[in-house]
Amino acid sequence: MNEHSGWAPRVVTPGVLQVTATHDGLLEALGNTARTAELLLADKALVFRGFGTEPHQVDAVLELLLPDRLAYVQGNSPRTKVGRNVYTSTEYPAEYVISMHNELSYAERWPSRLAFYCERPPVTGGATPLVDGALWLASLDTQVRESFQGGIRYTQQLHAGSGFGKSWQATFETDDRDTVEAYLARSDVAWEWRTDGGVKITQQRPATMRHPATGKVVWFNQCDQWHPAGLDPEMAAVMSELMTEDELPQSVTFADGTPIPAAYIRHIRDQGLAAAVDVDWQVSDLLLIDNVAVAHGRRAYTGPRRILVAMSG
Structure with missing residues (x-):
């Protein structure tokens, strides 16, 4: 992990926890769920390193870290x-950087915790950058912060199995339209089925969030990931050639429908990445983050990379 003057995740080793440097030692330590919760609240992100947990043992760790594991329903990332x-x-x-974001911050329900496990680190790059959401918010120009006070409008265009982006079947992990409608009816969104079998979903969300335990206000949205100006220039150019703005798999405006200036988006993206602290993966590392207090991303990389993730409410 690189040095950062403001904040950094806590590295938790067998010595810190006073247990053996084994998977069983990690399970012993994590059995004290109250202590883990206290550490996470205080430090916002924890890197458990040096325990040697193997892929077939990860589930036992996740049972302790994420007692109510959630499905990645309504998620927009390919997984x-x-x-x-x-x-x-x-x-x-792999060649693209993924900018900072809080998982599912555009949805009505988002996970409170995320856990990552490193099965195979990349040859180069591939760190998971983390940024304190309060620091990110404070780093934004006053004019940018104030322009988002009214919130954000997100629009998803999910195809029915053929097209750019994710299908609604993959997004909601079902082929049943009634199941999708029941989920959306509980989610404070507007939706309509398109004539081609796809679905358009529109939802309004705040740009910031007050942490339920600490009371700190953090930047909590994914506007830069949903806006063409936040994409890699090459990818943005390809998408603009293939489809109109109304056809984009995902798009974003201010809550009243006013376009968000591209300069604002680039400023938000760049400030988040600049303030981030990189977690450089080692085999068997486990990273636990508070998904409200901390945003995460991904650096570009080379070679095979396999990081697993799970989340809880």
């Missing part, structure tokens, strides 16, 4: 489900 609500962290192309 593969590899276990009981365990997924690949992302399958976004």
Whole structure:
């Protein structure tokens, strides 16, 4: 992890926890769930390192860290489900940086915790950057912060199995339209089925969030990931050639429908990445983060990389 003057996640080793440097030692320590919760609240992110947990043992760790594991329903990142609500962290192309974000911050319900496990680190790059959401908010220009006080409007265009972006079947992990409608009816969103079988979803959300335990206000949205100006220039150019703005898989405006200036988006994206602290992966590392207090992303990388992720409410 690189040095950062403002904040950094806490590295938790067997010596810190006073247990053996084994998977069983980690389970012993995590059995004290109250202590883990206290550490996470205080430090916002914890890197458990040096315990040697193997892939087939991860589920036992997740049972302690994430007692109510959630499915990645309504998620927009490409992933593969590899276990009981365990997924690949992302399958976004390795050459692109993924900007800072809080998981599912555009949805009515988001996870409170995320846990990542390093099965295979990349050859180069591939760190998971983390940023304190309060520091990110404070780093933004006053004009930018104030312009988002009214909130954000997100729009998803999910195809029915063929098209750019994710299908509604993959997004909601079902082929049943009634199940999707029941979920959306509980989610404070507007939706309509398109004539091609896809679905358009519109939802309004705040740009900031007050942490339920600490009371700190943090930057909590994904406007830069949903806006063309936040994308890699090459990818943005390809998308603009293939489809109109109304056809984009995901788009974002201010809550009243006013366009968000591209300069604001780039400022938000760049400030988040600049303030981030990189977690450079080692085999068997486990990273636990508070999904409200801390945003995360991904650095570009080379070589195979396999990071697993799970989340809880």
